[in-house]
Amino acid sequence: MSKRNTGKMVEKHMEKVGPIPRYIFDEKIYKDRLGAVDDALLAIKPTDFGKNFTLGGEEKWYSEDPCHKLVKVVREITEEGAEVFLNESICDDIGLRIADRLEKEMDAKDLLLLILRSRGALASRALEQLGLRVFMRGEFVSALVEELNELRPPERHEAQGSVLKVNHQGHPTRTVGLRELQGGVTRTPMECGVLYIPKVEKFPLVDGFFFVNSPRRTLVGLQMTTASAHHTTTSTVRQFTECLAAYFNGWEESSRDMSWEIICVQHAGSTPMNDWRRCDFVNTENLSEDEKEIVAFWDGKVHQYQFVLTRDFVNKIGEMRAQ
Template identity: 45%
Template sequence: MNGGQKMDATAIVTNCPEENDVRAMCIWMKRNWPLQEQAEYWREVRGRMNNVGPILRSIFGKQACDDRIKACQQAVGGSTASELERNLGIGCCYSSNDSDLSRKLARVVRVRRGNSIESPLNLLVSPHLEREILSRLEDEMKQSDFIFFVLRFWDYAPPYLIGKCAASAFLNEDLLRAIRIKLKELRPPGRREPHRCTERALRHELHQKEVLPPPERLSNPVAMDHWVLYEPKVQNFPLVDGFFFVDSNPKTLVWLRMATAGGYRTRASTVRQFTECLAAYFNGWEELSRDMSWEIIYVQHADSTPMNGWQRCDVVNPNNVSDDESREIAAFWKEEVRQYQVSVSYRGFRGDEALRSEEEPSK
């Protein structure tokens, strides 16, 4: 074969080994060691995987791992944020990018998209490098660009990043505009009439964010404000990532939820827990909520399996919720809570493109 020519070849994408695979390798390689020494060896290997990723040639020896992490950190330090974002292709379908950055800092995983067909997806290679690179991008990119960047791989983003970005994303004008353009109502069986209050509400800018502490740390309930994005700083806060009140007639409470590919399961006990938190946060909640309109927006990545149907409220009866109360909450959810879904993506909803889409007259 002529050395100056390349034959066309089919790219073969192979998964990196999972943690359980590597652990099995360790057990086999050190099967004759005492159990305590086996356990210590596994802790060392797992620590190296955290630093450099599941790269077999770099995790079984200290020197190989040190050399690899040094090369990776030099690659990060020698690149600008725009170079990292462009060349790594994080959150995009795999392409044969032969850049030095991609070889050192990215890995490929197989995911199932909306059509249930597997496709390869680029992600960062290790938790350690993930934190370092994402922190660098967050510091150097515009907030709106970083939010849309994270939306590329929202279903695979680390939990700390989801918690940090979820509510703040809704303060971004570009994202709100994108949501408004693509908003789709999810109606329960039997409901035919459309309801567009949320679309009108999103035309008003949310002008500030108010962080809410855990209810037990709040000395006194506060007054409710309109057009303020409330972000609960509570671990495992029920139901939503954030919410705001609309000065309409009747008043409207809009819940915001970043949803994963699998959707979000709602239970009667979770709805009750959420309303109990609101009663603890706001003065006169019982009277305020009496004639209130309730709406929830599920925001998903465009490549995720979309929520095409109405999300029901499961009647699950823990000890603190009676059968009758669970059924009452489920009925409230079906009759009173309007649901919307929107799929957003980095490529489709950059600010200028979203603005053009909104301004162009429909044909």
């Protein structure tokens, strides 16, 4: 095998089982490890989720525990300067699979509590991996739409509620992962009721998205952040639409009369986002017609909403379930 092919093989193996040398250079050993990871996920009992698989759990574990194949210990310095050791998934792919298991085994309130309990650098990972999945829970969406804060540009005076406020049932009910475009992908039809989650790092503009048909055809993009939001650029929006065109059949035609909503979900400990996020030109001295069209679309058809996850909101979810 050439060095180039060997490099690709090793990279693929690391994506699935983590950067552990003993498991990534030999195909048979890698497959055995991958099978062990699958078995470890299946072997987890519901009582385990609150201990080791909460993206920041502090429980000690032993040699026979399946979590050895799924999580690693990371060192972190708190804001007060204290040294702590926390559990984190070995790699992003395993982290996504753990999040899928958490979503299936736990109710919305417990998922949200896990996010709030995560600390420091792990809080952003918890918010991204678990925060996306709670959008599949009807009680969460019903409560969320009442708390959304619409962010409008100065020239837009008329408020517009989210499509989810009118259509509570428009939330997704299952997830589909979007693999990396490099090497080519097979286009699929756009489906409502599906939460699309990119399986690639640095996916442009959003962390996940879904489509709603009623009361208006809308792409709902989800941004999970612990930091104060920053403005976007025409190149980022262009990259996002190019990705959608590569993933979905007929994107160019179906997107013409489609509005966008972007919901920014923030951790309680982050700086609140209170202002409209602009779409800035990359080069103001040499504006292309394409860039002008993107900014016009952003200013005219994109609606932005902000939501801060707090303990009071989580308690509200608990009260809804008790009724």
